[in-house]
Amino acid sequence: MDTVGLLGLLFALVVIVGVISIEGRISRADKRVARIERKLDLILDHLGLGEDEPRMAEVAALRRDGKTIQAIKVYREVTGVGLKEAKEAVERMG
Numbered sequence: 001m002d003t004v005g006l007l008g009l010l011f012a013l014v015v016i017v018g019v020i021s022i023e024g025r026i027s028r029a030d031k032r033v034a035r036i037e038r039k040l041d042l043i044l045d046h047l048g049l050g051e052d053e054p055r056m057a058e059v060a061a062l063r064r065d066g067k068t069i070q071a072i073k074v075y076r077e078v079t080g081v082g083l084k085e086a087k088e089a090v091e092r093m094g
Helices: 003-046 054-064 067-077 083-092
Strands: none
Touching: 054 067, 067 083
């Protein structure tokens, strides 16, 4: 392999590693933001300042109708949380 080809391969490898690193940082930042938002929602609810989300009534209705998977999907759309958090929240709705 010639020098130019080797440098091109090395450059491509550096770019790939950089992209993977950036994606990991973005993912961690998204998770931190979601945690902060959940905590802020709890604080607002505790103070009686909670924001009413119209689609949460839809989530509750889906849960009551036994459509748990659809309720989880809508909950995730509304809140932006992960699957595990959404499942736990919808199950708590009873």
